[in-house]
Amino acid sequence: MVNAEPILKTENLQCFYGSQRVIHDLNIEVLPNEILGVIGPANSGKTTFLRALNRLNALNPSYRQSGTITFEGQDLRKIPDNLLRKKIGSIFALPQVLPISIYQNIAYGPKVHGVASKSKVDQIVEESLQKAYLWDEVKDRLDLQANRLSGGQQQRLCIARTLAVEPEVILYDEPCSGLDPISTAKVEDAMQKLKEHYTQILVTNNTKQAARVSDRTAFFLMGELVEMTDTNTLFTSPRDSRTNDYITGRFG
Amino acid sequence: MMTAKTTQKIAFVLLGLGTLLLVVVPILLTILYILVNGGSAMTWEFLSQPPRNGMKEGGILPAIVGTVVLILGTMLFALPLGILSAVYLVEYAKDNFFTRLIKLSVVNLSGIPSIVYGLFGLTLFVGFCRFGTSILSGALTLAIMSLPVVITATKEALESVPQAFREVSFSLGATRWQTVRYCVLPYAIPGILTGTVLSLSRAAGETAPILFTVAAFYLPRLPHSVYDQVMALPYHLYVISTQVPNMPLKLSFATGFVLIAIVFLMNIASVFLRAHYRKKKTW
Numbered sequence: 001m002v003n004a005e006p007i008l009k010t011e012n013l014q015c016f017y018g019s020q021r022v023i024h025d026l027n028i029e030v031l032p033n034e035i036l037g038v039i040g041p042a043n044s045g046k047t048t049f050l051r052a053l054n055r056l057n058a059l060n061p062s063y064r065q066s067g068t069i070t071f072e073g074q075d076l077r078k079i080p081d082n083l084l085r086k087k088i089g090s091i092f093a094l095p096q097v098l099p100i101s102i103y104q105n106i107a108y109g110p111k112v113h114g115v116a117s118k119s120k121v122d123q124i125v126e127e128s129l130q131k132a133y134l135w136d137e138v139k140d141r142l143d144l145q146a147n148r149l150s151g152g153q154q155q156r157l158c159i160a161r162t163l164a165v166e167p168e169v170i171l172y173d174e175p176c177s178g179l180d181p182i183s184t185a186k187v188e189d190a191m192q193k194l195k196e197h198y199t200q201i202l203v204t205n206n207t208k209q210a211a212r213v214s215d216r217t218a219f220f221l222m223g224e225l226v227e228m229t230d231t232n233t234l235f236t237s238p239r240d241s242r243t244n245d246y247i248t249g250r251f252g
Numbered sequence: 253m254m255t256a257k258t259t260q261k262i263a264f265v266l267l268g269l270g271t272l273l274l275v276v277v278p279i280l281l282t283i284l285y286i287l288v289n290g291g292s293a294m295t296w297e298f299l300s301q302p303p304r305n306g307m308k309e310g311g312i313l314p315a316i317v318g319t320v321v322l323i324l325g326t327m328l329f330a331l332p333l334g335i336l337s338a339v340y341l342v343e344y345a346k347d348n349f350f351t352r353l354i355k356l357s358v359v360n361l362s363g364i365p366s367i368v369y370g371l372f373g374l375t376l377f378v379g380f381c382r383f384g385t386s387i388l389s390g391a392l393t394l395a396i397m398s399l400p401v402v403i404t405a406t407k408e409a410l411e412s413v414p415q416a417f418r419e420v421s422f423s424l425g426a427t428r429w430q431t432v433r434y435c436v437l438p439y440a441i442p443g444i445l446t447g448t449v450l451s452l453s454r455a456a457g458e459t460a461p462i463l464f465t466v467a468a469f470y471l472p473r474l475p476h477s478v479y480d481q482v483m484a485l486p487y488h489l490y491v492i493s494t495q496v497p498n499m500p501l502k503l504s505f506a507t508g509f510v511l512i513a514i515v516f517l518m519n520i521a522s523v524f525l526r527a528h529y530r531k532k533k534t535w
Contacts, residue, residue, distance in 0.1 A: 082427045089423060094416075098435065099439075108421070108426075108434070108435075112425065112427070161420075162423075
């Protein structure tokens with residue numbers, strides 16, 4: 001896996017909000033089909049890093065960045081916003097379902113990308129829900145308002161919704177922070193099974209979750225990448241003493 | 253010894269009664285007063301005939317038609333322009349000197365007295381654009397007067413749609429317009445309707461802006477084109493109340509009642525439309 005071409009790569013990435021620098025000189029490579037865990041205390045730049053990858057940061061008018069990000073060898077700046085975000089999907093911390101039906105939530109993406117035929121949309125909805133392990137729970141009530149589902153179901157609905165636009169990379173921003181342990185397990189389960197087809201980046205405040213789910217783990221601190229290596233090594237014998245302090249719960 | 257809860261209860265009841273007394277009772281009394289004084293003039297003939305005999309007899313049909321046409325014309329110009337302006341300001345525009353200037357202008361426009369809009373319309377539409385004294389000039393003038401309210405209400409409605417909806421839409425690869433069209437506007441419509449109807453009701457009742465731009469003193473025939481003058485209810489009311497000697501008072505009251513009824517119908521329509529759209533709005 002180490003020899004594979006990185007699918008996403010940042011070079012000297014620096015991110016600012018106004019005059020405040022939140023990411024310093026980040027060089028990171030994300031490999032295809034891996035789950036990359038990103039851990040670190042609050043304000044360490046994890047979320048900013050994630051949102052730089054599909055330019056969601058740009059929605060904030062005070063945001064600026066320098067350095068380059070490449071996606072499949074192509075400079076990110078050369079990819080139009082809507083195409084980039086189709087290929088790199090996002091799952092947010094709180095399940096952000098739209099106040100429409102389950103079906104419509106998932107159909108939204110394909111529709112904005114021009115899938116018009118009803119049977120095709122039906123098929124995408126079913127496939128996406130199956131991939132997110134939600135189909136069996138909702139197949140009889142696709143017309144239900146999505147916000148009537150439980151938190152864990154809503155989050156898997158969000159995953160299904162992202163899968164419906166056929167992304168290559170999925171970014172998770174603390175996807176289980178509002179979920180109970182059983183829902184969390186279901187989301188993690190779904191992530192494991194999605195590995196086959198997708199590259200996934202998981203930002204989490206829960207170090208144990210990173211240890212459970214991710215192949216490699218990166219530790220961010222104050223906007224710097226302190227250490228990034230395969231998850232086992234990072235959690236058993238970290239090189240940097242700050243990593244050790246964090247994972248053993250001495251700060252953060 | 254009164255508990256805090258009892259005190260609160262008493263205060264709320266008093267406030268409720270006060271509101272009732274200050275807001276609801278005067279409205280009901282006004283309508284009742286108008287009905288008592290003008291009710292006997294409210295006949296089918298009054299609604300369906302042009303005025304006759306120095307406007308002392310007959311009906312007010314041309315004025316009703318004129319007002320309805322002016323409302324529709326105002327809607328035609330003010331809604332697209334106002335709503336799109338607000339969409340631009342909230343969803344597209346960056347915060348810079350230029351957009352701050354626009355926002356400041358919108359706020360200031362709403363404070364301008366309506367007679368000034370009338371003079372503005374006279375200069376620009378009647379004179380400069382050579383539309384003459386016509387429905388077109390009048391509707392455009394009323395539309396400009398309504399714009400600030402439409403823009404402000406639409407802006408507030410758009411801003412009240414959670415930012416998360418936009419993020420979700422963008423994160424699925426929707427373009428900005430798709431996001432606005434499918435993820436923002438549907439949830440802003442109730443608020444937009446409220447503001448729009450408010451501004452149109454005001455436009456329907458204004459005399460000053462139409463005084464120089466469209467209103468006819470006496471014109472029994474109905475309009476044929478947008479370049480025609482029309483009679484309009486508020487101006488007609490002004491005319492028969494102050495300019496025509498020996499006018500039966502009940503005709504003025506009946507005219508006023510018709511104007512109120514039109515505005516009231518618009519409000520009812522908006523209530524139903526809002527209820528229809530609000531069914532979807534549950535976040």
